Each structure stands twice: as C-alpha cells, then as structure tokens.
Amino acid sequence: MSQPRWAVVVPVKQLAVAKSRLRGALPGVPHEELALALAADTFRAVLACPAVAEALVVTDDARVAAAARAAGARVLPDEPNAGLNAAFRHGAAGAGAGWVAGITADVPALRPTELTEALLAAQHGRPSVRRFLPDAPGAGTVLLTTPPGVPLDPRFGVGSALAHAASGALPLDGDWPSLRRDVDTAADLATAVRLGLGPRTAALVAAARPARATG
Secondary structure (H helix, E strand, O other): OOOOOEEEEEEOOOHHHOOHHHOOOOOOOOHHHHHHHHHHHHHHHHHOOOOEEEEEEEOOOHHHHHHHHHHOOEEEOOOOOOOHHHHHHHHHHOOOOOEEEEEOOOOOOOOHHHHHHHHHHHHOOOOOOOEEEEOOOOOOEEEEEEOOOOOOOOOOOOOHHHHHHHOOOEEOOOOOHHHHOOOOOHHHHHHHHHHOOOHHHHHHHHHHHHHHHHO
16 A cells, blocks of 8 residues: 655744845855755745645745746745744645645755655654654754644644644654755754755855855
C-alpha cells in the first residue's frame, strides 16, 4: 500500500523584515537577497521530497511569491497578517484534510531524503498525535506535523519546542542534521555551509567570499 503524501506549509515574512539577526552575515550581499535565497532553497528541497504532494507558501512578499511559484509551490496571501503562527494556521486550513506539516523557511541545507524520513516517522507514530522536530540547539522547532483531522496548532517562536510539547505534541527523535539546521545567525549559516547549501544560498555565499578576502 502506498504511503499517504503530505501538504507542507511554509510561511515567509516580507523580506524587508525577515531574518533580522542574519543581517550583515554576507558582506556585499543585500540582506533581502539572502533571506530570499534561504526561502527559495527551502521550497526547492521540500518539493523534491517524494513524500510531499504540495507545498503551500504563505506570504505577502511579491518576490517570495514569485520564487515559490517558480519552484512549483502554491501561494496563499497572508490574510491573517498576524504573525508566524497565524500564517501556519492559515496555510494548514488551505491544505485540505490529509497529512499536514509546517516547516520554517530557513533550512537552506535541507536534504529531501531527511525530510522524507521525518515525515514517515511522524506517520508511523501514535495515531492522532502531532509531532515536532526541535532545531539543532534544541529550544526551537523546525517541523511540526499533524495527521488528518487534527489541527496543526502551531506554537512557533521563542521556546517553541517546550511550547509544542506542552500542547501535547510529541518530539521526533531522528538525527536529520540538514533539517534541524535552521539559519538565524551568521554562525548558523556557517554550519549550513558545512552541511551543503542549496544552490541559491550557495551562490550568494560564493559571491561574498571575494568581498571578505579584500575587506
């Protein structure tokens, strides 16, 4: 019997205000270009995952929307305009009645095989239970999943791993380093470089190296 396939929700802020702690991480590269590259590489990897039927990108940024459509994602306007968790709920509502996951838009080293393994692990867990994957440091969350008929109920933000656990979600315990490596700081980006970046972020990192060498 074939495995059910997933709808994956990816909210993205307006680029002008996205990833503020990463500002200046790549000398000579405009901050909005870096934020867009992180998201575009995330879309690409999500849609390359064989377990994924559809990606729904929730955004009001025209450049993000264009990149999402180019990757093959469906774009939903951020009609709630009330922050990350409202955007996740809005995307999940548009995803239909099947298996739904929410993923952050800042995992540019993501390998589709790791996302596939995480989604399959969520399907094979306890029925009717949401699952979450902490980020590499362990305090945040990069992935939240829910089975059919169960609200996604996202609790992303500071301390989200504890918040998701307190809400009844169970942690996924796989390693999956490329999935767990979200990029919030220059140090995070350096770690993602070592894991192997997606093409758009990799090109920006390569372009910034001459500026570092001559700076």
